[in-house]
Amino acid sequence: MQKLTSLVILLALSAIAIAQSNIYNRSEVNASLAPFYHGVASGDPLTDRVIIWTRYTPDSAQTIASINWEIASDTTFTNIINSGTVSTDAQVDYTVKVDATGLQANSWYYYRFSYAGQNSLIGRTRTAPSGPVDSLRFAVVSCSDYVDGYFHGYTKIVERNDIDAVIHLGDYIYENGEQGSLGREHEPPNRITELNDYRQRYSQYRLDRELRCVHQMYPFINIWDDHELANNTWFGGADGHDSLTDGVWEDRRTAAARVFYEWLPIRQPDLSDTLKIYRAFKWGDLLDLYMTDTRLIGRDQQDGNAIDDTSRYLLGTTQLAWLSSEMKNSTAQWKIMAQQVMMAPLEIPFIGPFTTDAWDGYRAERSRLYDTVLTNNINKFVVLTGDIHTAWANNLEDGSSNKIGVEFICSSITTMNSPFSVSASTIKAANPHIQYVKLTGHGYYILDINTYRCQADYNYVGDITDSTDLSQTAGPFWYTNDSANVLQESSNASIPRSSIFVTQPPKETSLISNLKRHELGAALIGAYPNPFWSYLYLKLYLFEPAEVNIEIYNMMGVLIRSKSQGELTQGLHYLDVEADNLASGAYLIKITLGDKLFSRKVIRY
Numbered sequence: 001m002q003k004l005t006s007l008v009i010l011l012a013l014s015a016i017a018i019a020q021s022n023i024y025n026r027s028e029v030n031a032s033l034a035p036f037y038h039g040v041a042s043g044d045p046l047t048d049r050v051i052i053w054t055r056y057t058p059d060s061a062q063t064i065a066s067i068n069w070e071i072a073s074d075t076t077f078t079n080i081i082n083s084g085t086v087s088t089d090a091q092v093d094y095t096v097k098v099d100a101t102g103l104q105a106n107s108w109y110y111y112r113f114s115y116a117g118q119n120s121l122i123g124r125t126r127t128a129p130s131g132p133v134d135s136l137r138f139a140v141v142s143c144s145d146y147v148d149g150y151f152h153g154y155t156k157i158v159e160r161n162d163i164d165a166v167i168h169l170g171d172y173i174y175e176n177g178e179q180g181s182l183g184r185e186h187e188p189p190n191r192i193t194e195l196n197d198y199r200q201r202y203s204q205y206r207l208d209r210e211l212r213c214v215h216q217m218y219p220f221i222n223i224w225d226d227h228e229l230a231n232n233t234w235f236g237g238a239d240g241h242d243s244l245t246d247g248v249w250e251d252r253r254t255a256a257a258r259v260f261y262e263w264l265p266i267r268q269p270d271l272s273d274t275l276k277i278y279r280a281f282k283w284g285d286l287l288d289l290y291m292t293d294t295r296l297i298g299r300d301q302q303d304g305n306a307i308d309d310t311s312r313y314l315l316g317t318t319q320l321a322w323l324s325s326e327m328k329n330s331t332a333q334w335k336i337m338a339q340q341v342m343m344a345p346l347e348i349p350f351i352g353p354f355t356t357d358a359w360d361g362y363r364a365e366r367s368r369l370y371d372t373v374l375t376n377n378i379n380k381f382v383v384l385t386g387d388i389h390t391a392w393a394n395n396l397e398d399g400s401s402n403k404i405g406v407e408f409i410c411s412s413i414t415t416m417n418s419p420f421s422v423s424a425s426t427i428k429a430a431n432p433h434i435q436y437v438k439l440t441g442h443g444y445y446i447l448d449i450n451t452y453r454c455q456a457d458y459n460y461v462g463d464i465t466d467s468t469d470l471s472q473t474a475g476p477f478w479y480t481n482d483s484a485n486v487l488q489e490s491s492n493a494s495i496p497r498s499s500i501f502v503t504q505p506p507k508e509t510s511l512i513s514n515l516k517r518h519e520l521g522a523a524l525i526g527a528y529p530n531p532f533w534s535y536l537y538l539k540l541y542l543f544e545p546a547e548v549n550i551e552i553y554n555m556m557g558v559l560i561r562s563k564s565q566g567e568l569t570q571g572l573h574y575l576d577v578e579a580d581n582l583a584s585g586a587y588l589i590k591i592t593l594g595d596k597l598f599s600r601k602v603i604r605y
Contacts, residue, residue, distance in 0.1 A: 029207060029523050029541040029572070030508055031516060035059070035115055037523060038206040039508070041215035042125035043222065043265030045165060046281070047105040050125050050219055053265040054113045055206070056094045057523060061588055061599040064089045071100045071111040075122060075505050081109065090530075090601075093199045095262045105130040106284075108502045122505035125219045126164060133284030135450040135497050137162060139218075142169035142225070142386025143412035144211070147180030149464030151210035153413045153444045156461060156472050158217050161504060162496040163446065164283075166218050169386030170225025170295065170340050171415065172264070173205050175240070175256075182465055187539075188528065193230075193246045196529035198259035200539070203525065206263065209508070215265075217504055222264050223277055223291045225340045225387055229256040232357055234299040253296075278319055280326050287449055288332040290323055292339045294359075304356040307363050314362040315369070324372045327381075333482065334449055338384040343407050344394035348422060349430050358387070370398045373405065380482060381405030382454050384447070389418045391445070391458055393436035393478040395486050403485040408456040408478070410445050411438065414464050435487045436478055443472070448494030455479035457493045517543040521596040527577075527589060531603035536577040538591065538600075542570050546593040550577060553588040560587070579604065 029037055038055040056065050070083035082102045088094050096113060103109060106129035113120040129136075139157045157166065175198075177191040187204040188197060205211060226233040230252065231240030237249050246252060257274040260266070270276040275297050281289040298316015306312060315323065327335050341358040343366065353360035373381050382405055383396065392409035411417070417440055420427070424437045436458075443460040456478050462471035477490040525539040538550070548565040560582070565575055577589060582604050591598040 029525065030209075031520050031523070031543050032509060033121065034520055034523065035118060036113060036120035037525070038203065039212035039216055040111070040113065040121050040123035041220065041265045042111065042123055042218075043220040044267040044279075044281075045126060045128045045219045045221075047128050047130045048103050049099055049101040050103065050109070050127060051265040051267050052098050052100050052111045052113075052123065052125065054096045054120050055203075055263075056088055056096060056113075056115060057525060058094060059524065059598050061601040063601070065094065065115065067096050068114045069096075069098050069100070069111065071103070071109050073107070073109060075110050075503060077110070077112070092262050093203075093259075097265065099267065103127050106133075110505055121216055121508055123216050124502075124505050128281060129284040130282075131284055133286035135448070136283055136287055137164050137449070137494075137496055137500060138447045139163045139166045139444050140169065140384055140386075140408070140410050140447050140456075141166060141413055141444045142410055143171040143227075143389050143415040144205075145171070145174040145176075145227075145412075145415040146205055146208070147174070147176075147178050147182070147184050147186055148416055149182065149184075149414040149442070150467050151208060151214075151413055152461040152464055152470055153442060153459075154210045154214035155470060156459065157444060158214050158504075158507075160446075161217075161502075162500050163218060164500065166214065166220045167289075167338055167384065167447070168220055168222045169338060169384060169410070170223050171227040171386065171412075172222065172224070173201050174227045174415070175201070175230055176227075191240075193241075193252050194529065195255040195259065198256050199262070200526065200528050202259055202263035207525075213507060216507070220265060221281065221289070221291060221338075222266055223293060223338060223340070224260055225295050228260055229253060229296070232302060233296055234301045235296055236301065239302075278322065282332065285332055286451065287334045287336060288326065288330045290326060290335070290337045292323060292337055293319065294339045294341055300362075302357050302361055304353075304361065307353065307356055307361050310364040312362055312364065314359065314365040320365075320368060320372070323369075324376065327372070327378050328376045333451060334380045334382060334454055335378055336382045336384060336449075336454075340385070341387045342385055342392070342394075342409060343383050344392075344396055344433055345431065346427070346434070347430055348420075349426060351421070354420070355388075367398065370396075370402075370404050374398070374402055379485070380454070380480075381485065382480065383407040385409040386412075389415050390420075391436070391438040391441070391443075392434060393456065393487055395433040395435060397433055405485050406454075406480045406487050408445060408447065410443075411458075411460070412442050413444070414442055417441070435489070436476060446494065448496070451482065453479045453481040455490060455494045521546065521593045522591075522598060524591060524598040524600065527600040527602050530600070531605050532579070533605050534580040536579045536589075536602060538575040538577060538589070540573050540575055540591065540598075542568055542573065542593070545569050548573075548575070549592045550575060551590045551592070552577070552579065552582070553590065555586050555588065 041053040179185040230238035269279040300312040346354040389412040391411040394407040396404040441460040446457040462469035523541045552561040
């Protein structure tokens with residue numbers, strides 16, 4: 001099975017390399033960003049600290065790299081607030097995460113990384129406020145499948161320059177092996193199941209210019225959904241996991257969680273448990289934000305025949321107790337629960353629940369949550385949801401018509417809209433608590449919160465299959481005020497506070513001299529998989545045409561094998577390393593382009 005799988009993957013990679021050698025049809029490698037090609041990011045802001053992130057791409061087979069970082073109050077870094085040096089290596093895929101402390105609440109900052117005199121992009125981030133807060137503003141997004149289209153929603157969020165942070169509700173990447181029709185094929189081309197697969201997939205997404213830019217400009221607050229792991233995940237497995245071909249579920253789950261923490265600017269809530277992702281953020285006296293996990297840690301398997309079974313859980317007893325305690329003891333005006341799947345009931349006439357993967361499949365758990373809200377007299381309860389690839393605004397009510405709160409659901413950034421067999425008007429007629437539904441389109445919403453109302457401004461981008469279409473349509477606008485747990489439609493979009501508009505750092509540019517391209521020669525993005533069983537390939541981007549040669553050395557410095565790849569064109573290449581008959585052990589792969597040398601240490605099982 002292993003040899004057959006390896007052969008299939010190699011054939012697929014070869015086909016991609018031949019058909020799509022030009023990087024600009026795929027993820028980009030911008031020579032001006034070397035050696036931080038994946039850009040920068042920040043996330044999980046608190047009042048005195050924020051996570052800052054980058055990824056270093058080594059040219060040589062060094063084991064450890066020391067990366068410098070600094071954070072300042074200005075774009076010229078004349079007023080540096082904190083700085084330091086952090087080490088990274090292959091154990092974390094050369095990603096770099098720093099919890100930058102010593103910051104002031106409710107403040108914008110600029111940060112950067114450096115190695116050997118080469119600086120990263122300058123990132124912009126901000127801290128959460130403390131004390132009295134008049135207003136807050138977030139962009140809420142989910143479901144960004146690379147192969148389905150261009151991430152124009154991220155670009156429009158950057159252009160706005162009027163939010164405090166981005167809340168990502170999951171499906172940040174997709175694990176599938178689908179290739180789409182836009183020349184944006186997934187890397188690797190197969191459905192990903194192992195550690196190196198997930199790392200390569202995140203690397204591809206983070207090389208996308210639009211995603212890289214939105215990370216540069218705002219802090220993110222992320223949770224996962226199922227596609228960061230496998231389709232329709234639950235704690236003990238997934239619809240998209242076959243143990244006969246995909247291996248042990250627990251191993252796959254552990255690998256996916258590990259890479260999620262490596263590649264995203266998230267502060268791990270519990271260092272002893274990588275599956276625990278739920279956490280809370282306080283934004284002064286205005287808002288408590290609860291990032292919850294309805295996908296994995298407490299979820300029982302989906303079962304359409306047991307949707308009323310009181311022994312089945314979605315949050316799980318531990319997480320529900322945590323959430324209940326947090327909300328009960330909160331002194332903030334608004335309690336906002338960010339989570340993955342649709343909470344409001346969604347009945348399709350003559351069919352029943354649209355999906356039992358959502359809260360409709362766990363009705364007893366929904367009742368337990370609603371009872372918590374009612375029993376503890378929790379007012380101004382708002383739920384943020386993604387997952388369903390369509391946009392909704394719902395009133396939340398229990399079986400006795402008690403008003404629980406409201407739910408805002410964002411459409412996808414790119415993922416194909418969920419198929420419905422009935423129209424939006426039919427859905428609303430059968431579900432009177434649903435106030436707004438749009439079954440087509442892609443985009444995001446702006447969540448604007450102040451002391452008297454919480455409003456979602458829905459925004460839809462143009463054609464996501466057209467790289468040049470950066471159009472956008474605003475509206476509708478739905479809100480709930482501070483005295484009633486019901487939705488109302490507004491005729492106007494929310495107005496951002498004037499103090500939110502601050503200077504953005506310079507965006508990346510692809511302008512770079514031919515001399516610089518010649519000096520760099522190439523970017524060796526990675527060697528995959530590593531360690532490997534029988535197949536090994538290099539992901540190499542050439543900044544100019546070059547004669548490429550690959551050599552394999554053992555750790556004693558003895559040349560084992562050498563092969564010329566011939567003259568290769570500018571762009572992305574997957575180079576097959578003929579390593580299937582090597583003995584187990586460590587090797588040094590050297591890639592030469594004239595007088596330029598790149599290397600990686602690899603391990604053969």
